[in-house]
Amino acid sequence: MDKQISVYTEESGQLRARVVRHAAIGVIKYGLIITLTVSFIFPFFWMASSAMKDDAQVYTAPPVWIPNPAHPENFIGAWSLLDFNRFTVNTVFKYAIPAVIGTLLSSVVVAYGFSRINWPGRNILFAICLATLMIPSQVRLIPLFVIFKELGWVGTYLPLVVPTFFGNAFFIFLLRQFFLTIPTELSDAARVDGANEFVIMWRIVLPLAKPALTVVALFTLLNTWNDYFGPLIYVNQEAQYTLALGINRLRGALTEVGSQELGFPYLMAVSTIVTLPIMIAFFFAQKTFIEGVSLTGLKG
């Protein structure tokens, strides 16, 4: 390469060297990015492909990357091993949706009080609200369990859902930051016209805060769908299980390699089904996900 360049005049040689260098950096950069993304996504590919294998395609080396013939009937077989329909209903209707409603209602009202009304002592209380984020959940865990046990709530979804109606410090913070960016002129004008504070919140501020509300709803939905620890502590009967607890139960049943027919494919099939809604939500609401995450980071 050096020899070749020396043939050219000095200037064009330099130019050529720069072009070569540029191309080399490009190749390395894209090579690196593509290698990394492929390895990041590979586990999900493996999950989906293994979900459609039979035992012969699992217990073999080298591994089968794409099963042929594929066995999509595994999805049905795996789903009916345990009562996964019921686990889905539990997760969505007993946990996720009530939690989204509770979190939205309470966090919106509280964040409004911390941002759109000017009252003495507001900032001290808000500082305390933020400070609670520093407390590790383990410190509250045991007394809360005792309280909920005394109330007879253990074994139900109440310990997971009721506290969401009292505001989530993190989402209060997120919504407050957003509410502060909405100009006060509109609400001032409405106030002069005699509108009360709830009407102003409902009619003027909330319609302008839709992006932030979507972020809160989406992340609450995600957190409840993914939550393992909460249901582990409070939900103890299989009929009440969430999907996460259900998968864990299935894993326990199929854990011994080869002891159960189609153990691995069934586990991968259920995992795929539970991941699918997240994948679909992410596909359609990617902007909300990404903006939500960057919002929390940059305003911190």
Add this chain to the structure above:
Amino acid sequence: MSNFPFSFSVSKIRFKRLTHVEQRNLRLGLLFVSPWLIGFLLWTLVPIASSLYFSFTRYTVLQPPTFIGLRNYINLASDEQYLLVVKNTLWWVILAAPGGVLSAYLIANLLNTKIVFRPLFRALFFFPSIVPAIVTTTVWLFLLNLQWGAFNSVLKALGMQTIPFISNPDWVKPTIIGIHIWAQGGAMVIFLAALQDVPRELYEAATVDGASGWSKFWHVTIPMTSPVILFNLVLAFIAAFQQFDLPWLLTQGGPNKATEFYAVYLYRTAFLDLRMGKAAAMAWILFVVILIFTFILFRTSRRWVYYGGGDQ
């Protein structure tokens, strides 16, 4: 500071009686934040106080707590099992938190270069962080399975020795760190947003001054994003100290207690051994350690975090 535009008015009010409007606003404000206030009392203040009390008791939930003074704390100091867990946790925290932040930062920088399909790559790196831990751990357990996982199947087919990623106490530690780093897409997205906010003029000025790529990285990129590095680092440390899902769902603390981290042992102590007093003491030690750690991070950050315009 700009977050608290009204902070001056609080001190002013102390010296004079509230006007009619201020009284009205105070009532209204308290009304709006009352859900949080009540919740704070019920789900934070009361539990924290009782947790501190429980830490001085022997408590099994089945019988009322009996006061035993500092016994729980004293016993923990000589509890070999506990000391092993502390050692495991410190090891985990010190590698996983900075490791996760560093890799997220590097990937974000890679994506911040001139590339096509940036949103696609960003989405692919981010995705593992929003999949439930029960799914990711199940898939990784299979992938890394000693007999039939993809990795070991390839090794076997190549005639090489298989690697006990999960079942060997020495291997499981790097394995769990690797899986943790894999799921740090949230930090990466935050970093990428911060990197895109760095003013282009700074890079142009540095280029005019003849700065190389490396020196631009060291003298422009890192200082300009240092507040976000600190933010992610603090979050990562706090989360790592409390890490439960990953070690519990991957290995249940094993093999041979190699991944028995603080939150796992605390859960075991409280809910499987029903030793709530001991667990409460453990939780309080964790709380204090996290506070100290965060405080130290903020103190040292004064030397390396650059706040543009001198606004802290």
